[in-house]
Amino acid sequence: MPGNRQPRVRSGNEPRPAPAMEPEGRGAWAHSRAAFDRLEKLLRCSRCNIFGLRPVDYADGENMKSLLLPEENESSSTRHCSVTNTGQRRDGPLVLIGSGLSSEQQKMLSELAVILKAKKCAEFDSTVTHVIVPGDTVQSTLKCMLGILNGCWILKFEWVKACLQRKACEQEEKYEIPEGPQRSRLNKEQLLPKLFDGCYFYFGGAFKHHPKDNLVKLVTAAGGQVLSRKPKPDSDVTQTINTVAYHAKADSDQRFCTQYIIYEDLSNHRPERVRQGKVWMAPSSWFIDCVMSFELLPLDS
Numbered sequence: 001m002p003g004n005r006q007p008r009v010r011s012g013n014e015p016r017p018a019p020a021m022e023p024e025g026r027g028a029w030a031h032s033r034a035a036f037d038r039l040e041k042l043l044r045c046s047r048c049n050i051f052g053l054r055p056v057d058y059a060d061g062e063n064m065k066s067l068l069l070p071e072e073n074e075s076s077s078t079r080h081c082s083v084t085n086t087g088q089r090r091d092g093p094l095v096l097i098g099s100g101l102s103s104e105q106q107k108m109l110s111e112l113a114v115i116l117k118a119k120k121c122a123e124f125d126s127t128v129t130h131v132i133v134p135g136d137t138v139q140s141t142l143k144c145m146l147g148i149l150n151g152c153w154i155l156k157f158e159w160v161k162a163c164l165q166r167k168a169c170e171q172e173e174k175y176e177i178p179e180g181p182q183r184s185r186l187n188k189e190q191l192l193p194k195l196f197d198g199c200y201f202y203f204g205g206a207f208k209h210h211p212k213d214n215l216v217k218l219v220t221a222a223g224g225q226v227l228s229r230k231p232k233p234d235s236d237v238t239q240t241i242n243t244v245a246y247h248a249k250a251d252s253d254q255r256f257c258t259q260y261i262i263y264e265d266l267s268n269h270r271p272e273r274v275r276q277g278k279v280w281m282a283p284s285s286w287f288i289d290c291v292m293s294f295e296l297l298p299l300d301s
Contacts, residue, residue: 094118094169095127099143100134105157112160116169128152130172132160138177138292142214145291147181149195149221151188154181180294187294194223195294197246200259201287202227207264210284215262218291231259233279247296254280254298262287 096118098109109132113120121128124146131147131154133139138154147154159175176182184195201219203212203226219226248255257280265283274281282299290297 092129095121095129096132097121097124097128097130097143097147098132099141099147100139101132101157102134105132105134105160108164109160112163115167116163126150130155132157133177136177138179138181140210140288140292142217145218145288146221148184148291148294149218151185152181153185180292184294193246194221195247195290195296196222196224198243198258199224199245199296200227200231201225201262202230202259203262204230205263207284209264209266210288215284215287218287222291227259230261231279233274245296249296249298252298254296260287 094116096109096113097120098106101109110120112118119127124131124143128147128150129152131144131152133144133154134157136156138144138148144154153172154177155172155175156177159170159172162170162175176185187194196219201215201224203215206212207215216226243258244255245258248257257278259279261274261279261281262284263281265285280299286297286299
């Protein structure tokens, strides 16, 4: 060995030096900045954890709180983390289904499926990507409501006509039913919890307008749970469940209500009124309205 230098033996416990981190160019920095901006926007969302607390509630100091509070010029949709780029398209094939369409409209939808090399379903399943309705408003059919809860495109029939005219797939945004369907689709794109996340439902009595089996399907599609026994408001077990409804408004006591007793408000059956702690009573019309608007709507006291 030169200079009688002894070779160094590294012990198994001695840490190796960390490799030097070199910048990978402006593209990498831009990507990191975009990721940080996205994280900042998510943290500003007025959503709660299981204890009803938001990220800002855990902040230490005014500087951190100022970073997590929504800016004054932000719109309400931005405060709830809406995605501004709604042009994102799902990977995979198009799967189409019509809801409330006439026989002639169903025929045109079949023609479009051939042109776009898409699949056309008769019954709704988890692969459906586009639900086509005849008019400009959303319908309370089972297919349409399942489409909303699954974050599908809910489109006016004009989209089918435009695609047939061009013999190509038109951008969906122009033909999307606004409000509830759009909120649900953006919610899915952001990988946020489903509408009834953290909620449990007990269906009491008979249901005619919307059959009980359909209501159960809607709860499951919305990430909720169905109770086989009526919850007891005065039960310590019921009241100590440490979950909150994710989509309830942050400043509402409804975020602590996790168990709903649903009754058919169009029938003569009127159960005893319950609004105690985590157990509230609600009509089936409220349940359907929540699905259609993709919001956990307030309940009258």
